[in-house]
Amino acid sequence: MTQPITRSASRRAPYDGIVVTTPVSIPYVRFSTRGAHWWIGRALAALVRDSGLSKDRFDGVCATSMSLAPDTAVGIVQHHGLTPRWLDFIPMGGVTGVVAMRRAARAVQAGDADIVACVAGDTNHIDSFRQGLENFSQFGKDAVYPVGTGGPNASFAFLTDYYMRTYGARREDFGKMCVAQRENALAYPHALFKAPLTLEQYMTARPIAEPVHLFDCVMPCAGAEAYLVMREDEARGLGLSFGRILGTIERHNAFPDDPVQYRGGWAMDGGELYGMAGVSPDDIDFFETYDDYPVINMLQFEDLGFCAKGEAPDFVRSHTMTTGGSFPINTSGGQLSVGQAGGAGGFLGTVEAIRQVTGQALGRPVPDAKIGLVGGFGMISYDRGVCSAAAILAAGD
Amino acid sequence: MAAPLKKPKRKNPVLRTRAPMLPPAPRSRISLGLTSGAARGVFELQVCRDCGAVQYPPREACKECLSDRLDWTPHSGRGELVAHTTLRHAMENYFRERLPWRLGIVKLDNDGPHEAPSLIVHVHGDCAEPPARVRIRAMLDRSGQAVLLALPEKDTPHMSDDPQMRELTCDPKFRKVFVTDGKGPVGQAVVKAMIAAGSDLVWVGEAAPWKKIPGFEEIAALPEVTMVDLDVTNPDSVKRCAGQIGPKVDILVNTAEQHRAYTVGGRYGTENARAEMEINYFGLLRLAQEFGPVMMSRGADTETNAVAWVNILSIFALANKPDQSTFSASKAAAHSLAQAMRAGMHRSGVRVINLYPGPLDVEWNQELRPPKVTPAALARAIVGALQGGAEDVYPGDVAKDWYERWRRDPKVLERELAHGE
Numbered sequence: 072m073t074q075p076i077t078r079s080a081s082r083r084a085p086y087d088g089i090v091v092t093t094p095v096s097i098p099y100v101r102f103s104t105r106g107a108h109w110w111i112g113r114a115l116a117a118l119v120r121d122s123g124l125s126k127d128r129f130d131g132v133c134a135t136s137m138s139l140a141p142d143t144a145v146g147i148v149q150h151h152g153l154t155p156r157w158l159d160f161i162p163m164g165g166v167t168g169v170v171a172m173r174r175a176a177r178a179v180q181a182g183d184a185d186i187v188a189c190v191a192g193d194t195n196h197i198d199s200f201r202q203g204l205e206n207f208s209q210f211g212k213d214a215v216y217p218v219g220t221g222g223p224n225a226s227f228a229f230l231t232d233y234y235m236r237t238y239g240a241r242r243e244d245f246g247k248m249c250v251a252q253r254e255n256a257l258a259y260p261h262a263l264f265k266a267p268l269t270l271e272q273y274m275t276a277r278p279i280a281e282p283v284h285l286f287d288c289v290m291p292c293a294g295a296e297a298y299l300v301m302r303e304d305e306a307r308g309l310g311l312s313f314g315r316i317l318g319t320i321e322r323h324n325a326f327p328d329d330p331v332q333y334r335g336g337w338a339m340d341g342g343e344l345y346g347m348a349g350v351s352p353d354d355i356d357f358f359e360t361y362d363d364y365p366v367i368n369m370l371q372f373e374d375l376g377f378c379a380k381g382e383a384p385d386f387v388r389s390h391t392m393t394t395g396g397s398f399p400i401n402t403s404g405g406q407l408s409v410g411q412a413g414g415a416g417g418f419l420g421t422v423e424a425i426r427q428v429t430g431q432a433l434g435r436p437v438p439d440a441k442i443g444l445v446g447g448f449g450m451i452s453y454d455r456g457v458c459s460a461a462a463i464l465a466a467g468d
Numbered sequence: 469m470a471a472p473l474k475k476p477k478r479k480n481p482v483l484r485t486r487a488p489m490l491p492p493a494p495r496s497r498i499s500l501g502l503t504s505g506a507a508r509g510v511f512e513l514q515v516c517r518d519c520g521a522v523q524y525p526p527r528e529a530c531k532e533c534l535s536d537r538l539d540w541t542p543h544s545g546r547g548e549l550v551a552h553t554t555l556r557h558a559m560e561n562y563f564r565e566r567l568p569w570r571l572g573i574v575k576l577d578n579d580g581p582h583e584a585p586s587l588i589v590h591v592h593g594d595c596a597e598p599p600a601r602v603r604i605r606a607m608l609d610r611s612g613q614a615v616l617l618a619l620p621e622k623d624t625p626h627m628s629d630d631p632q633m634r635e636l637t638c639d640p641k642f643r644k645v646f647v648t649d650g651k652g653p654v655g656q657a658v659v660k661a662m663i664a665a666g667s668d669l670v671w672v673g674e675a676a677p678w679k680k681i682p683g684f685e686e687i688a689a690l691p692e693v694t695m696v697d698l699d700v701t702n703p704d705s706v707k708r709c710a711g712q713i714g715p716k717v718d719i720l721v722n723t724a725e726q727h728r729a730y731t732v733g734g735r736y737g738t739e740n741a742r743a744e745m746e747i748n749y750f751g752l753l754r755l756a757q758e759f760g761p762v763m764m765s766r767g768a769d770t771e772t773n774a775v776a777w778v779n780i781l782s783i784f785a786l787a788n789k790p791d792q793s794t795f796s797a798s799k800a801a802a803h804s805l806a807q808a809m810r811a812g813m814h815r816s817g818v819r820v821i822n823l824y825p826g827p828l829d830v831e832w833n834q835e836l837r838p839p840k841v842t843p844a845a846l847a848r849a850i851v852g853a854l855q856g857g858a859e860d861v862y863p864g865d866v867a868k869d870w871y872e873r874w875r876r877d878p879k880v881l882e883r884e885l886a887h888g889e
């Protein structure tokens with residue numbers, strides 16, 4: 072296997088003694104009449120239930136939501152009666168699962184907080200997706216929304232069109248990933264999509280923004296995801312299964328001069344990620360990619376060292392990507408099959424990775440999963456995703 | 469190649485007229501600089517005065533050096549279409565009703581010290597698959613805001629018939645035009661130009677049928693022309709005329725004008741000034757009240773919808789020319805009213821186009837030295853504005869010169885005019 076990424080020496084302090092635990096998911100629904108606070112409240116209650124801790128023990132909160140306006144994390148703690156000494160709000164969409172973990176881990180490591188609740192929740196009313204698009208960013212409002220893009224579909228259509236032209240990816244390659252993820256989703260109880268997907272169905276689906284077709288798009292929905300970050304001794308004392316954070320990266324607005332986005336910030340920091348984690352791409356047992364449009368999976372395979380730039384189509388052709396396959400991805404089905412619950416979509420892969428490395432998979436476990444990789448990609452503003460992140464998690468024991 | 473537009477069938481009168489939906493209009497304040505250029509038919513981008521970096525989308529600070537000295541500067545628009553898509557689904561009703569819709573990313577040519585930006589643009593159907601050379605134009609859309617359109621590098625046959633392009637223009641082809649006064653030399657030139665541009669029905673207003681004017685019989689005999697009675701100083705006449713043809717007019721060109729040339733003291737009393745106001749200002753107001761609402765209701769009516777209202781103002785509307793004092797004042801009043809008309813009519817997608825010509829080559833400008841704008845040149849400018857994407861047009865060298873001076877410093881222009889320069 073080509074490995075363009077070499078581990079670079081990392082001078083960053085490891086996350087020694089800090090763990091992630093208590094993955095919770097509130098089952099998604101297509102539309103909800105509830106407010107975002109309801110979804111966040113259910114996730115907090117699930118954290119209390121599954122950890123055995125009272126909510127007063129959450130002295131740190133890191134939250135994200137895209138349907139909470141005008142509230143932010145401040146509104147969340149007041150609404151739900153929390154009194155934390157450390158509070159963070161990260162409106163960064165698809166990178167939030169990894170970014171929350173990075174920040175919470177450092178806060179606990181430094182003693183600024185003992186137990187941080189990382190929570191993402193969003194509602195979805197009938198017209199909220201369109202309204203969210205209209206006001207997503209200043210660049211979006213000025214330069215994308217007015218030409219009829221209908222949100223990220225067109226922006227990802229450009230990326231996909233460019234990638235297919237430049238590197239020879241075919242629709243079948245994207246379809247293969249979507250079909251594998253759907254198979255994974257059939258075992259995951261919370262997935263909105265319950266029916267199998269065949270490659271033929273994928274290929275004959277209606278076009279949305281060519282070359283993007285129906286099954287390349289995620290379905291906006293309501294839902295919530297959460298987990299806890301604490302010291303290892305605390306988790307052991309509570310009898311909680313936990314995972315370790317081997318390495319993380321985060322990068323914003325990487326390669327702004329690329330005329331069309333064909334790589335993410337991972338390409339800047341991949342070596343750092345593996346260097347900090349002390350592992351190589353070969354050691355990864357499963358990969359929870361950020362899969363809001365399958366072309367982004369390919370960018371992550373390349374930029375995170377599983378193959379060279381432009382080789383992802385061949386990489387996909389030479390692997391099986393179900394939980395039992397040669398390269399398992401999105402083991403709960405990913406956003407493509409579970410649904411995209413706003414900001415909670417950014418948590419889906421992180422929560423699933425914690426489940427896999429702690430032996431708590433709700434769907435099919437990856438056999439002998441010890442080390443998992445999570446990719447994050449967020450905030451399509453103007454013509455590209457601005458934020459990228461990744462984390463490597465390992466089984467606790 | 470764009471398929472040539474076919475003459476539309478007669479509308480089924482039983483069907484409901486499609487209500488005008490608009491593309492999204494909200495923009496940040498800084499981004500309205502793009503609209504300001506597009507309104508004049510110019511593609512301008514912010515360029516950093518300190519480091520030369522070209523910016524897009526519009527910004528408050530330079531993406532390279534953080535300077536806030538970003539000047540809107542005309543750009544060649546040359547670039548390469550690097551990716552494209554055809555939308556088959558849209559969130560906004562305006563686009564849903566007009567699918568499929570082609571969009572693309574265009575990388576502008578690097579002509580400065582830094583990497584040029586990529587633009588998300590509407591793509592003309594005649595642009596080849598990426599990678600393809602294109603040129604960018606900034607045009608006003610139906611909500612009156614700037615959008616960018618990629619055109620093929622060279623003109624193609626029937627280019628203006630492309631459905632996406634036609635959404636951004638007010639092309640007279642197969643549209644029904646009303647020229648409010650066809651007797652004067654300007655009115656006659658406009659009628660001829662509209663027919664040449666493909667209009668298949670031109671109503672021509674006539675205030676005083678008994679007056680014999682040279683050239684007019686030739687106009688009235690054209691097969692596309694239908695004469696209508698209209699005296700814009702008479703409320704009943706305007707109302708009657710609107711009742712007769714209002715629901716069918718796609719483009720209204722107001723050519724009715726009263727023009728005398730006097731200083732403030734050159735003509736004692738207000739009679740002359742009243743006559744000018746009666747036609748140039750109150751006439752416009754009467755037309756706006758009678759024809760405006762019905763045209764607005766047809767802002768999205770099939771492919772030959774109501775699209776434009778054209779006012780022939782004067783560059784003297786921006787700064788008074790003292791030896792044509794009351795005429796200038798009446799045009800300034802009309803200019804102000806036209807701004808309010810725009811604020812109302814843009815809600816239906818009907819564009820108000822204002823022309824600010826320099827002195828026309830007509831009888832009351834006889835004593836002015838050239839350059840003067842011929843009626844034919846003015847008519848060409850009107851057609852050009854309708855076929856392009858602009859809403860403010862300054863025909864003639866004098867108008868362009870005055871406009872630049874007015875933009876730079878209206879007080880300096882005023883003082884120079886006071887001293888006869």
Ligand SMILES: [Zn+2]
Nearest residue numbers: 516519530533
């Ligand atoms: Zn600069």
